[in-house]
Amino acid sequence: MDPHHALALPHPRPGITPDNRFFWDGLRQRELRIQRCAACHRLQHPPAPMCSGCHGFEMESIVASGRGTIHSFVIAEHPAIPPFSYPNLIVLVDLEEGTRLVSRLVDVAPEVVAIGMAVVVDYERIDDELTLHCFRSLETAGG
Ligand SMILES: [Zn+2]
Known part of the structure; x- marks a missing residue:
């Protein structure tokens, strides 16, 4: 048996449901899709079956620009x-569209990370089925 085999842990998998499948499908296509209520146009993340604003059940999605700032x-x-x-730098990002998501900040030293830092999304392909989002400093990502 390959002695390294036991060390190759599988990456944790997200729980994919009919309500959030569009989000994970989007990441595989390098799109950050955010759920939007078809009735009141409120954005919400993570995706849910019901709008937390108007309690509507008809949900659609938009493709976010991927730009935002670190909230925390x-x-x-x-x-x-x-x-x-x-x-591991875990960040809560305020997207410019007006909602927040938890992600990971990459290629930024821990002593440099700061609230208000401008960031931009990037995508980390894990395997054929799973791509994750992460964020980079907008400055070092080239604007
Ligand atoms: Zn709504």
Whole structure:
């Protein structure tokens, strides 16, 4: 048996449902899709069956620009859980469209990350089925 096999942990999988499948399908196509209520046009994330504003059930989606700013962050250092890399910068991003999502900040040193930092989405392909979103500093991503 390959001695490295036992170390190759599978990446954790998201729980995909009929309500959030569009989001994960979008990431595979390098699109950040955000759920929008067809009735009142409220954006919400994570996707849910019902609009939290007007309680409508007819939901659609928009493709976000991927630009935003860091609303808050936490730097996870210990315990280091494979397959994630550490320190792991977990950020709450205010998208310019007006909703928030939790993601990961990459290629930014922990001492540089700051609330208000301008960021832009990027995509991390895990395998054929799963692509994740992450964010980069808008400055180092080239504007
Ligand atoms: Zn609504």
